[in-house]
Amino acid sequence: MSIDIANYQFHSWSRKGISSRIAETDDLGTGTATQIERAQVPVGIVLNGAAQSKNFLLIGPGDILGVNSNMIVRTDPLNNITNYEPNYLAFIEFYDEDFAWRYTPAAPNGSKLRPWLFLLVLKNGEYKVEKNQVPLPAITVTSQTVFPPADESWLWAHMHSNANIPQADLTDYEKWLLSLNQALTADPDQVYCRLMSPRKLEANTAYTAFLVPAFETGRLAGLLQDTSTTPAQKPSWSNNGANGVLPVYYQWQFTTGQDEDFESLVNLLQPKPMDPSVGIRDMDCSQPGFVTADPPHNGLPGTQPPILGLEGALKSPTAVSTVFPNPPASNDFQVQLQKIANLPVTIIGTTTSGDPVISVPIYGSNHAMQSATDVVTLDITQSNWVNDLNRDPRTRVPAGFGTTIVQNNQAYFMKKAWQQVANIVKANKLINATVFMMQVAVQFTVQTLQKLPQQTLLGIASPVLSRVLGSPATILQLIRGSSTPVPVFSGAFRRLVRPRGRFVRKLTTGAGLNYAGLVNGLNAGTLRPGAVSVLPTGLPNTQTIAGQLGGPPEPAWLQWLTAHRLIWLIVLLVLCLILALLTGLWWLFGLIALAGIALYIYLGQRQSAITAATNLDNPQAELNSLPSIPPQPNFTLKLSNETAPPPPTLTTPTTDSVEAANFRTALTDVDTRMAIAVPVLSTVPVDFAGAYTKVTTAINPFTAYPLRLIGLIKFPGYISLLEPYKIFPAMAYPDFEDPMYKYLNAISQELLLPNIKLVPPNTISLLQTNPKFIESYMVGLNHEMGRTLLWNEYPTDERGSYFRQFWDVKGLVEPSTTQTEAQLTEAYKDITPIDTWNIASLLGTHNNRNPGSNSPLAVLLIRGELLKRYPNTIIFAQKAIAGPKGQPPVINLSLSDADFAKQVKFPQYKADCSPDIKFFGFDLTIDQARGTAPSPDFPGDTLGWFFVIQEVPGEPRFGMDVTHVTDSAGLSWADLSWEDFASPDAMTFITAGVKPILNYPNANYWGADSADMAFILFRKPSMVAVHATEMLQSLPSI
Structure with missing residues (x-):
């Protein structure tokens, strides 16, 4: 297809x-x-x-x-x-x-x-x-x-x-x-x-x-x-x-x-149900080989039944597990196993000897501890993951596989662990140094800082005032907005005014002077930072020149008369005219009128002088009055003692002289700058009590040092250094991302899939996962790795989940997600951290990818040359849809983005067994794949799923198939093969004259032109879709 x-x-x-x-x-x-x-x-x-x-x-x-x-x-x-x-x-x-x-x-x-x-x-x-x-x-x-x-x-x-x-x-x-x-x-x-x-x-x-x-x-x-x-x-x-x-x-x-291509190799694959023996093999448990705890300390009794089915990480969906124990109370093997496994606890509880007791391990005992004082023992009468794993030989054996793998590869694992712990060692050095400094700071705070006045402590803490928030600005900003100068909190000022310092001893008023009182006076405004600058005697200033221009102060009546001089002049002239007409004394009232006019002119000149004096001390007023000053064509500058006449300049009656123009420009620039008003600062006294509280809280060693440490070292989110105000050494554990199935596979492929030899060549089939085996194996790995780390003096509490990756997840198609790389890495882990397993939970229920799902999942098995030759083949599962009326289910080849996200599932993990077996795990149960149980996104739908093998789409390719199609129904040029010619072995070239012998549709296309030949020889990417029911045995009829 x-x-x-x-x-x-x-x-x-x-x-x-x-x-x-x-x-x-x-x-x-x-x-x-x-x-x-x-x-x-x-x-x-x-x-x-x-x-x-x-x-x-x-x-x-x-x-x-x-x-x-x-x-x-x-x-x-x-x-x-x-x-x-x-x-x-x-x-x-x-x-x-x-x-x-x-x-x-x-x-x-x-x-x-x-x-x-x-x-x-x-x-x-x-x-x-x-x-x-x-x-x-x-x-x-x-x-x-x-x-x-x-x-x-x-x-x-x-x-x-x-x-x-x-x-x-x-x-x-x-x-x-x-x-x-x-x-x-x-x-x-x-x-x-x-x-x-x-x-x-x-x-x-x-x-x-x-x-x-x-x-x-x-x-x-x-x-x-x-x-x-x-x-x-x-x-x-x-x-x-x-x-x-x-x-x-x-x-x-x-x-x-x-002479093989993708299509020929994929056509070789035959869907087959897997033999029930695949995934399980016999294990003789009649002579376990360990001594009993009771005299005469013979070997442990055999199990009942003595032959148990040891399962692998994968097994056939039709494989039948051995029933064990049968029943628990009469199984002497488990009774004796419990005694020997608990023997260390029994002996240590009755003796003061410090010698260790060697016995069979209780796998996962460290991880199952609920507190540091817990003692985990084996209880065969209780069902939980610790007891399920340790009382059954079928789960103890996989845990033993994990122990063996760690022991055989401990040099490699320890090398990687020390590489990861290098940062832990550096962090612990920094933590220890921080703890030391924190203790020193605590003593200094208690014995010195807490005894100082508020103002003195603020001065000592001045370097951090810019980093401590007041309300809402920093403490330093609050001080800047007050009448207290910032420099008084500097170290130099504190040294200057120390009580026994040379400067204070030389002051005549130094008695009783102290730093806190000085700061309080400045803050309250009763003290000023320093005297106003005084102009040296003899230098001219604007105030003196303004006084000379304006003269002595005028009485109030004269100021009124000057302000209303035009009004009274008019009144005076009118009165003089009327009296002169009535009396005929024109000469007298004429003299009075002339005197009034002279007084008016004098007062005007006097007002101009006062205005000039006022403007001289008011740059903005002077700047506003400059445009009203008429041109000065004869304006020159000369020294005060200069006697020679100034050189002549070329001027016109309506323009300034050169010196006047320069002087006018300079005066305008000066007045523009001088007119800028000095901002008036509104000061607010500093609340020293509140600032003291804020600063002491910020520099509290129990707060400051942990916060600084958090900025230097990344701690897990569940660790709080501020509560209960303690800093402790880091105890992080190494995380190995190796797919651990490979180590199991390296010992024997039979451990991963027992009876793997029964898988025929060129087979495509379905298996299912065995969560109990996988979790038992992973617990064994982590249990032994904790012991190995402790033996090698690695900082550990033996409760870390060092191995959580069983399957291989590299190179898989990632779903569309906004998760970070770290989140994706965590999501692809196979088991949840073992120390988080609920003590009451059962073995096989801790799948990290599908929390809450305890059912075995479907795994597609492909054995053949296809994936060796084409390792990048696309493999996915697609939801089956109803076919044409009366026809089997099919898949939809034209999916929208939304349907694609729902109807297509890519493998979540993979594995391989040399030389030609590949496994691909899907988020589907066997019943969902078969169609006997609905999938979560398709309630009520029982059409099942197809498993699709598709050639990677790429650039166009041209040629013919290796073998011809035996069924000529629906024949098309896409099915053309080299075997469709009369003498394929004798062919050297494709020619227009030698045509295929089969009756292909549109046979006249052959050799018609180059476009037709390109169409005929174009090879589309191949794809095969196999329904799960073709790879599973039929369910028995009811």
């Missing part, structure tokens, strides 16, 4: 540009063409009303001296591959879709056009490399039968399109060219061309593929020979062989493997 995985279209040829106007049609190698050396393109124009024409010669094969390897995008097979399937054809692909026909010196002959290149595939003994050939390497073909028919080269080049071009456009070639151009514009990578070799390859044979010129002019040009008299369309070889030495544009080598 095969499926469509892509939308490919093949076309016989492709051309762009002026080559599509070549006049002479391709004679397809018959020799009827007459054009010499190069193709011609007629070009006609109308010049001055007269028609003119001329033939232009185009570049052809005779002008080509090499091919840029960047043009080549792929070869099949790859260079130097050693196991290429001989049923496929070799080919080479070029990026430009018209490259294979770009220099062909002919126009298409219908749907046929020969490429200017040819791919020649030769065995190592069929050619000889020419020496000293320039500009191209060259070969001489020693066997003339290796050339395909020269008149069929057009059959082996085609254009490949991944673009979804509507089929309606393909009925008109011009429309197709237009749609092709649109596809190229959107994505040029969707279209390229391919050149194939028609040679039938032989198995286990070395080949070299040569890219050579297909036309004689190209052959001669590659050898630097004259081409001027050579027919343009003459091929470089005839049906009798090459015309001579062949130049080589490109070459690569490969070797074929066995």
Whole structure:
């Protein structure tokens, strides 16, 4: 069965540009063409009303001296591959879709056009490399039968399109060219061309593929020979062989493997139910071999029954487990086993001797401890995982396997453990140093810091004030917003004002001065940080100059009179006019009016001086008044004692002099800066009591040191160093990610799957997991590893779950998830941490991948050459759906993303047994796979599941199947095989004239053109889907 995985279209040829106007049609190698050396393109124009024409010669094969390897995008097979399937054809692909026909010196002959290149595939003994050939390497073909028919080269080049071009456009070639151009514009990578070799390859044979010129002019040009008299369309070889030495544009080598491909190997696989004996074998328990605890200390009695079925990690779904014990009370083996297993506890409880007691181990006893004082013993009358494991030989033996594996590989495991513990050792050094410093800090805090005044402690803790939050800002920011200067908390200031310091002793008022009182005074505002700066005597300042301009202060009445001088002047003039009219004393009132006008002018000048004085001490007011000052054409600057007249300057009555303009600009800049108001800080006293509480809490050694340690060392989430304020050494355990089934397998494959020899070759079948065996084995591994770590002085409490990975999970398809890598690693573990197992839980119920699910899960077994040859084969399970009416269930080949997530399950784990057996575990029970129990996502559905083996979809490949289909019903070109020809062994090439003998549909496609041949020889990836019921024995009828 095969499926469509892509939308490919093949076309016989492709051309762009002026080559599509070549006049002479391709004679397809018959020799009827007459054009010499190069193709011609007629070009006609109308010049001055007269028609003119001329033939232009185009570049052809005779002008080509090499091919840029960047043009080549792929070869099949790859260079130097050693196991290429001989049923496929070799080919080479070029990026430009018209490259294979770009220099062909002919126009298409219908749907046929020969490429200017040819791919020649030769065995190592069929050619000889020419020496000293320039500009191209060259070969001489020693066997003339290796050339395909020269008149069929057009059959082996085609254009490949991944673009979804509507089929309606393909009925008109011009429309197709237009749609092709649109596809190229959107994505040029969707279209390229391919050149194939028609040679039938032989198995286990070395080949070299040569890219050579297909036309004689190209052959001669590659050898630097004259081409001027050579027919343009003459091929470089005839049906009798090459015309001579062949130049080589490109070459690569490969070797074929066995005459097998994916489809032939997958067809060999036969679904079969597994023999019930697979997964279980007899174990003689009649003489266990250990002495009893009771005199006369004979060997332990045998089990009843004496022959038990020892199961493996996998077993047949129809395997039947041995019933044991039967019954427990009468089984003397378990009674004596309990006594001997508990003997160390019994003896230690009745003696003061420090000598150890050697007895059979109680596997998992350290992990089952609920507290450090617990003593775990074996109680055969109680059912829990510890007793289930240790009282039954069928589970003690797997635990013993784990013990043996740790003992045999302890050097390797300890090396990896010490590599992991290197960080633990570093962490413990840091922890011990932290504990020491914390204890020193505790004593310093109790004996010194807690006795200091609040302000003094804040000064000592000044380096951390910027990192301690007050409410809501830091303590340092709160101090900055207060009237207390930050420097008073510095070490330098504290040393300066220490009570017995030299500075304080020299102060006349130093008596009673203390640091805390000084800080409190600054904070309350009763003390100021320092005196206001005083201008040195004799230096001019704006206040003095303003006083000189404004004069002494004026009385209030004069200020009022100055402010309203215009009003009273008008009133005075009106009164003088009226009195003069009434009295006739014009001279008197005229003098009074003149005196009033003089007073008005004086007061105006006085007001201007006061305003100037005020503005001089107010930069913003002065800046605002500058535009109102008229131009000063005669303004000059001179020294106060300068007597010589200043030099003349060129001025105009309406502009400032040069010095005036400079002075005005400078004054504007100064006033702009001086007008910036100094912000007024609103200060808030510091709450020293609250700040003291915050700081003492932050520097508390029991808090500060653990928090700092947490920043340096990553502790597990369940460890809190702040409660109960203790720091303790790290006791982390190593984590081995090795799939531990491999160590079991290395001892014997029979331990993993007893009676594995009963699995027939080329078999596909279903097994089921054995959770009890797996958990017993993993407990044995971890139990012995804890003892080994303790013996080697590794920091451990012997309760770590060092091994939790039984199956191999590397290289599996990961589900779409947002989990981190660490979370995925944890999710793929096979068992939960053993120290977290509920003491009342039963053995076989601790699956980490499927918590809460205790049922054995389905495992797909494949035995054959398929996965050895194709290790990257895609394997998955897919939900069966109802087939056509009256037909068996099928699978849906066109799934949406949502359906794909529900209906497809990829393996969760895998394993293998050399040389040819592979196992793939799925999140499905046997009943769910069969269809006798519904799957969680499909309630009520009982159609079961298919298990699918699919070839990896990749780039297109071309060839034929190895063997033909025996059933001719529904025959298609996809089923074409080399055996469908009359004499397949005698075939050297595929030719248009030799057709398959079977009656394939559309038989006229064969040899019609290169696109049809590409369609016929295209091989789709193979897939086989097998329903679980085909690999399981039928359920008995009820």
